[in-house]
Amino acid sequence: MSVSRTERLLNLLIALLNTRYGLRRSELREKVYHDQSGNDVAFGRMFERDKNDLRQFGFDVETLTDMGWSEDDPATTRYRIGKESNRLPDVQLGPEEWTVLLLASQLWERAALGTSAQSALRKLKASGRMADVGLPAGVQPRIKPAGQAFDDLVAAMHSRHPVTFTYLAGTTGKEELRAVEPWGLGSRFGQWYLMGHDRVRNATRHFRLSRITSAVTTLDKELFTPPADFNVRQELARLPELPLRTAIVDVREGRLLALRRRSSDAGNAAGRPATGYERLALQFRDPESLAEELASYGPDARAVSPSELVKAVRRRLRAAADFSAAPVPSYRFGEARARSVRKRTSEDQLKRMLQLVPFLVHNQGLHIQDVADQFGVSRKELEDDLQILICSGLPEGYPDDLLDIQWDDDHVYITQDLDLTKPVRFTVEEACALLTGLETLNGLPEVAEGGALESVTLKLLAAAGEEGLRAASLAGPEVAPADAATHAAVRQAIESRSQLRLAYLSPQRDAVSERDVDPLRLYSLDNTWYFEAYCHLVRGLRNFRLDRVQELHPNGVPISADITPAEGAPAKLFTANDDDTTVTVQLTRQGRGLADDYYAERTAELPDGGLVADIRFSNTAWLPMFVAQHGGAARILAPEELAEAARTWLAASLAMYGD
Incomplete structure (x- = not known):
């Protein structure tokens, strides 16, 4: 357009x-x-x-x-x-309801649903002024979708197009081509699942997204109709949890403290370990999840049994080694990269302008840069929109027949709106993003109490209409913290601005350290919780996983008044420093979401849908673990010494399995 x-x-x-x-x-x-x-x-x-x-x-x-x-x-x-055609009904929200809605809109860590949630929030702001509220003290739960496949499946599900992909079957261990009508996506047992009609087997099936081994291809010329009463949360609730099993793993002596915490001595089960290794027994349910972890440990761990676990680890290591040895593609970096889901189009511009006019009507006098920030565009893009708007109006084209917008003093005012005072209704994606987010927040006691969550959900369901009913096709993960006591202690310290003394296990350094920290905010990725804090040991901001905290208690010292969280919300899991090493990595189409996860500074698109990205890492010693963990979805291109170290490390890992 x-x-x-x-x-x-x-x-x-x-x-x-x-x-x-x-x-x-x-x-x-x-x-x-x-x-x-x-x-x-x-x-x-x-x-x-x-x-x-x-x-x-x-x-x-x-x-x-x-x-x-x-x-x-x-x-x-x-x-x-008609005047009311496709207009969003008025939604009146109180301060507590706005607080809950802000949390829900920021849940999606990235992906298209994150953009849709922010778009829906702007529409609500455009239907009435938002109350002056902030997020609960330091609490920012987030959902991390399952890579590029998640985005592709959500788009196909909402447009009702079938998809094809190759899938690693759990029963046979073989890759198979599947053609599926995607009915719903949801999280269960810490994994994302696709539910739909399997055309190959002519039956309803579920597929774990981590077992999809190719890019998702959308069949744009075909359509399907899902069952009218389909609810993915109800369907996933019927899935039985995988049985608890025992794995035998050889671990290098004195290494992998985090793994040892969950293990027991296996004695001489399945034979004797090699010299310098100990034989341990681990409880597990999902071989693929454990294989991902064991592959990341490389030559420090070797899976012994069961055989499907051994095959899964070898497959990941072999895929990582083959990808690391492949020819380097031709690529060219563009300008510094801003995090975005996809390239903007003229259709996006028109949708944005239909939100912009009612937003300005209800938010008169905002600074032009604040307006641009609200819509996630540059000031120039916003001014281009405004230039089009002031030349648009009724057919006669007289001054009173045109939209009247001024921003000469850098503050934007609109005095003629031509009945564009209401934003358009929620799209399916917008309704799903907000309503799924609100449902996910039920797992947080501090949010679910008080009735605001229930009341804002009912108001949005009424406003969304038919699109709101389709939110049943999406179900987020549980976000309640596993260790409620540690979560409560950190939150109390944030609210009272009290310093904490903690013993912390670092898997990258394979050691436990003691440190004093100033906790600043709590956040999660799915049900894994972190807290951002100023660490006095390293004299800088760091992020700590709650499940790696060995011991924690207040030390009686208040937080310094001049210590504040890192800029931006949501909190970043990885914060780059000036002395970090810039590493060039190649990512496949399935792994390209890692560029967002690690805040790539610039990227270059590849013809196969993959990316080359420049990412800054503070600790490069763990990069071989990073490559192995992602099993053929990522590799190091530069610096060459780091790329060679990863290849050598992968070769040593495969040698543990006789490769």
């Missing part, structure tokens, strides 16, 4: 919204399209395309026909859009 087409559609929308009796095609052709070509066929095709585009945005273009009185008085067709 070109800029001129964007302007034309906006003007057509305004004209059809602001006519009581409708406009004839000839009037629209002259006053909106300014078409003097005389080519009726070409104009007719253009007009039909534009009407379809407006319908895609949710506006119902009404066709009115006046029957003539005689053969000499032919029928007349007029067009209009």
Whole structure:
């Protein structure tokens, strides 16, 4: 959609919204399209395309026909859009409800649903001024979707297109091509699952996203209809938990303290370990999850049994080694990278402008940069939008018939809105992002108490209408902390601004250290909780996993007044420092989400859908673990000494299995 087409559609929308009796095609052709070509066929095709585009945005273009009185008085067709067509109903929220809604909108760590949640929140701000509220003291739960496959499946699910992918079958251990009608996505037992109709087996099946071994291909030319009453949360609740099993693992003496905490001595089970190793027994349920962990330990650990676990570890190590040995692709970095889900389009621009006008109506006088930040665009992009808007209006084109927006003093005011005072209704993605987020917050006692969560959910369901009902196709993970006592202690320290003394296990350094920290905020990725703190041992901001805290208690010292959290919300899991090493990594299409996870500074697109990314790491010694853990989805390109260290480490790991 070109800029001129964007302007034309906006003007057509305004004209059809602001006519009581409708406009004839000839009037629209002259006053909106300014078409003097005389080519009726070409104009007719253009007009039909534009009407379809407006319908895609949710506006119902009404066709009115006046029957003539005689053969000499032919029928007349007029067009209009009702004032309330596709408008979001007013949603009045109190301060506590806004607080809960802010938490829900920030749940999605990244991916398309994160963008949709922020878009939905802007629409609610545009339907009425938001109360002056903030997030609960230091608490920021988040959901981390399962890579690029998650984004692709959500898009296909909402557009109702089937998909194909290769899948590692749990029963056979073989990769198989699957064709699936995606009905729903949800999290269960710490894993993301796709539920849908398997066309190959002609039956309803569930697929774990971590077992998808290829890119997801969408069959754009095909459509499907999901069951009317489908609820993915109810379906996943029927899945039985995998049985508890025992794995035998050889671990290098004196290493892997985190693994040893969960293990017991296996004695001489399945034979004797090699010299320098100890044989341990581990309880596990999912061989793939344990294989990912054991692969990351490389030559420090060797899976002995069961055989499917051994095969899974070898498969990951072999895939990582093969990818690391592949030829380096040709690539070229662009400008420094801003985190985004996808390239912006002209359709995005028109959607944004339809949100922008009502937002400005209800938020008069905001600084232009604040408005740009609210919409996630640059100041120049916003000014381009405003330039189009002030040239748009009713067909006559007189000054009073145009949108009137001023920003000469860097504060934006709108005095003529032409009935664009209400934002359009939620899209399916927006409704799913907010409503799924609200349902996920039920696991946090400090949020679920008080009734605000229930009341805001009911209000949004009513406002979302049919799109809200489709939120049943998405279910987030449980976000309640596993160690409620540690979580409560850290939160209390944040609220009282008290320093903590803690003993902390660092898997990268394979050691327990004691340190004094100033806790600043709590946040989670799914049900794994972290807290950001100023660490006096290293004299800088660090992130600590709650399940790695060995001991924790207040030390009686208050937090210094000049210590504040890192900028931005949500909190970053990885914070780059000036002395960090810049590492160039190649990521496959399945692994490209790691560029966002590690806040890549710049990226280069590859023809196969993968990425080359520059990422800053403070500790490069663990990079071989990073490569092995992702089993062929990531490799090191530069510096060469780090790439060679990873290849050597992978070779030593495979040698443990006779490769």
